[in-house]
Amino acid sequence: MATLPSLPLDIQHHILSYLLSPRDIASLSTQCKTLHRLCDMSTRHTYHSVKIEPSTDSLDTAFNLLMDILRRPVLGRYIRHIEVRAAPPRRVQYTEREPQREIGEGDMRLLRGAVKNAGLGELDLEGQVLNMLLQRMDYGTTYSGSFKMADKVFAPQALGALLVSVSPFLETMAMTPMATHDYTFPFSAPAPKVTYPLDYLLRSVNSNPTKQFPYLQNLRDVYIINNPDGHFEDERFYISMDLFTPISTICNLPSIESVRTDIVEEEENGLRMLQFQSSDITKIAMHHSSISSSYLVSLICSCKTLKDLAYSVGGRATNDGGYPIFNPKTVIRALLYHKSTLEILDLDVESYIYHFDPGVDEADAIEEFDTHEAVDDEGYGRNPPEGFRENKGALRDFSRLKRLSIGVGFLLYFAWGIDVTAADLGIEEGDAKHANTRVNLVTALPPNLEYLCIRGYKKGEVPARDAVIEELVEAVRAGRLKLEVVGVEEMIPNAENVDDPDGNPHLLWKPSGYDSEGYTDYEESGDEE
CATH class of the missing domain: 1.20.1280 (Monooxygenase)
Known part of the structure; x- marks a missing residue:
């Protein structure tokens, strides 16, 4: 053999x-x-991960790697991760100028061929893309600030697009938003049409998921970087970002699975919603962010199938000092679309829902959730999915849920369910209609749940809650319920905004690898060599 x-x-x-x-x-x-x-492990290590950011050294390194691959294409098979940091896109046209790189005719032919193979030649902007590739951001005293601003957008994107196109086994990417939403103020002139190379490449494949492009066929995970230029952002606050625009460029790539980001606050002029069940993304993680429930609902409802959702607030201050409206009832309605597929749910948002505080009357809280549903509908593009308001159910309906991390108030409300009767939950009609603290968690949890993390539970604070939790713990101890429960003996606090960031700088969340320029070191999801 x-x-x-x-x-x-x-x-x-x-x-x-x-x-x-x-x-x-x-x-x-x-x-x-x-x-x-x-x-050839040493060579694989060199080409495994490529980082591109708007600096001369970074662009030079990336350009040299690109030329190595064009001369020896097999090297492109080694690339598994590409990170592209470009300045926030602005509606400025690219202006060609003298190249800052000197390359031979043979290498220029390779570059032209690569631009065409990437589909960028179809833009009728082949010359511009080549000119972008030949810039080094080495300005001296001859270039204006407008050139610098444009180069921070276009040069990294051009290099990123070409490197993506020659990396057939690319698995993960980290990138700043690569284009802006086509938004103009009322009565203003339309924004000029600007084509960004990497954005164009992503959209071309995303809009034709069944076509066999020679690139982006294996990309499964994208981290959207929300701190593109630390010099212009304040590390004390959440950062406004149009999250939906970059998601719309990757949500239908052939192998896409997950999208992740951090420190997001809603961009006022960004894309307001995603189309219902338009995305192939199955895993979403957004941590240390501050968004409304309607924004999260649009993200949840955009997924055809959702398996893993993690959302947490806290670690920064909001820019206006307030809190976005967060209605748990609307979020549950959205999650119910995925009750037969969701396996992991991690919601650390209870500090935004004051209605779950022990001192708040339960009936009043429920009434306010009902009232806010109209506000959430309006936030969802004034046109929620057909049948959205008819979605009803409870936590136990999530038949494949294995891991749940949630605040105690949200847990009990979710266990009770929305728009369900006492008979649906196996509770006697004599019990109060909205007394979710009386629900029996032993029977109200999903049938396949293996892990439950309860946040914000303090024993002795609310006797009714104590009875419910103790009943659950006793069922676990007796072996009647196979479940790992944490957050009962020792309280796990809910994440919170840092209302006084100057007085409490130790509470501010900083990304892993935070350095003097405010950049985030992306943690690769793949195995290390």
Whole structure:
């Protein structure tokens, strides 16, 4: 029987190309000297991850890597992660000028071919894209500030687009928003049409998910960077970002699974909603952010299938000192579209829902949730999905849910359910209609739940809650319920905004790898070598 080392070299390389995990390739390289040479781990390490940001050194490094790949295309197969940091897109046209890189005719032919292979030649802007690639942001005293502003947008995007196009096994990306929503103030002149290279590349594939492009076929995870230029942002506050526009450029890529971001506050002039069930994204993580329930509902409802949702507030101050409206009833209605697919739910938002405070009358809270539904409908593009208001159900309807992390008030409200009768929950009619603290969690939890994290529960604070929680804990102890429960013996606090960031700087959340320029080091989701 033929062994891998006995096959022709080109066949060996072809087989190896199907191993996407660097750890698997590293293990294979230790089997024998022949496979060690074939795997070429040192070269793979060099090309595994590429970072592009608006600085001369970064652009030079990325350009040199691109030229290496164009001269030896097999190197592009090693790239698994690309990070592109570009300045926030502005509606400014690109102005061509003298190239700052000197390259030979052979390399120029390779660049032209790469631009065409990436589909950028169809823009009728091939010359502009080539000119962007040949800029180094080395201004001296001859270039104006407008050139600098444009280069921070266009040069990283052009390099990012070309590198994506030559990386067939790219799995993860981190990127700042690559285009702006076409918004203009009433009665103002239309914003000029500007084409950004990487945005165009992403949209081209996203709008044709069944077409076999030679790139972006394996991209599964995208982190949207929400701090593109630390010099112009205050680390004490959430940062306004049009999140829906970058999501709309990746939500139908062939292998897309997840999108993640942080410190988001809604952009007033951004895209206000995503189309109902228009996205193939199944996992969403948005941490340390401050958005309204209607904004989150639009994101949830945009997914055809949702398996994993994590949303948390806190760690920054809001720019206006207030809190966005967050209605748990509307969020539950949205989640009910995914009751047969959702496996992980992590909502750390209870500090935004004061109605769950022990001192607030329960009936009044329920009435206010009902009143705010109209506000949420308006936030959802004034046109919620058909049948949205008819969605009803409770926590136990989520048949595949395995892990749940949530505030105690939200948990009990969710367990009671929305628009369900006492009979639906197996509760005697004599019990108060909205007394969610009387619900039996032992029977109200999803059938396949394995892990429950309860936030904000303080034993002895609310006797009715104590009785419900103790009943659950006793069922676990007795073995009647196979479930790991945390947050009962020791309180896990709910995340909160930092209302006085100057007086409490230690409470401010900073991204991992935060440096003097305010950038975030993206944590790769793939295995390390």
